Amino acid sequence: MILKVNNLRKEVTSGDSSLIILDDVSFSLEEGQSLAITGPSGSGKSTLLGLLAGLDSASSGTIFLDNILIHDQNEEERASIRKEKVGFVFQSFELLPSLTALENVMLPSELKSEADPKSNAEYFLERVGLKDRQHHYPNQLSGGEQQRVAIARAFACSSKILFADEPTGNLDSKNGKLISDLLFEVNSETDNALVVVTHDHDLAKKCDKTISLKLGKIVE
Numbered sequence: 001m002i003l004k005v006n007n008l009r010k011e012v013t014s015g016d017s018s019l020i021i022l023d024d025v026s027f028s029l030e031e032g033q034s035l036a037i038t039g040p041s042g043s044g045k046s047t048l049l050g051l052l053a054g055l056d057s058a059s060s061g062t063i064f065l066d067n068i069l070i071h072d073q074n075e076e077e078r079a080s081i082r083k084e085k086v087g088f089v090f091q092s093f094e095l096l097p098s099l100t101a102l103e104n105v106m107l108p109s110e111l112k113s114e115a116d117p118k119s120n121a122e123y124f125l126e127r128v129g130l131k132d133r134q135h136h137y138p139n140q141l142s143g144g145e146q147q148r149v150a151i152a153r154a155f156a157c158s159s160k161i162l163f164a165d166e167p168t169g170n171l172d173s174k175n176g177k178l179i180s181d182l183l184f185e186v187n188s189e190t191d192n193a194l195v196v197v198t199h200d201h202d203l204a205k206k207c208d209k210t211i212s213l214k215l216g217k218i219v220e
Contacts, residue, residue, distance in 0.1 A: 001064070002161055002193045003029040003052065008061035010047055010216075021047050022216045025061070029209065031160075034187065034194040036204035039213035045197045046165055048213070052195065053086050053163045054078035066160050083112060087154035087192070089164040089183075093146045095138040101125060101149045102134040108157035117156075124152035128182055144175035148182065155186050161193040168200050176200065 010022040022044045029035050037045050050056040052063060054070045055078075063071045066085055070078060082088075087108075095104045102121055109117035125134045128148040138146055147167065154162050167183060168176035180203045187194045196203060204210050212220045 001028055002031045002033075002066055003195070004062075004064040005052070006062045008048070008051065008063065009059045010044070010051065010056075011059045020216055022051070022058075022213075025213075025216075025218055027209075027211055027218070029161075029193050029195065031193055032191045033209060034184070034196070034207040036207040036210040037195065037197045037213065038199070038201075038204050038210060039219075043213040044216040045213055049163055049165055049195065049197050053088055054082050083108075085160040087157050087159035087162040089147075089150050089154050089162065089167050091166040091169050093138070093143075093150045095146055095149060095153075097138050100135050100137055101130060101141065101145075101152075104138070104149055105134075105153045105156050108153060112157065114158070120156050121152070124156045124186075125149070127155075127186060128152045144171055144178065147171065147175070147179050151179065151182055151186070155190070155192075159192060161195065162187065164194070164196045164198075166197055166199065168198065168203060177202075180206065 006026050008022055008025040011018055011020050037048060039045050051058050058071050062069060068081060070081055102125065105121035105125055106117045109120055125131055128151055130145060130148055133141060133145060164183060168179050171179060184206055198204055211218050
């Protein structure tokens, strides 16, 4: 079991009022499986993804990531878990503008002191069709190319689980299909699990499992 979530709740307080963002969310995911998290805007999808990746803390409930109880860890400990076990594809790409595509993809492997991060990065850039663009900076790449760099970076860090937040959300239908196909194609070559937040029904249908959120609760 790579991911197990029990009775997860996220509540924020402002003054005398409180807002429940997630309520009693439970599910599990096996190694190598893929999961789509769907639902309307404001349903808690991105909040849930952030909690699963250890980017935020829950109000109550438990999250086991690769058998580690991550919600009980402090920020430094969660950062260490993310470095070792998590890949993340952000909707806004989050590429470092001062680094080339190759350097952006190399960075996670370098931080983990892995052997030969350059060859690893070159392999995944070629895998996503950007062999000839590896020395370009983000502002020299199209949106679709930047997203492919972000995907190559996520896979290059040898994570146990990959989280992707609306990976096709900012792309046209052609590039959206390309990114969707790449996510599953490259992921199928590993034992990594894949968790995708998406409004894209075609992308969601490709996943092994789907949960749909409404007002912070799982409705199906």
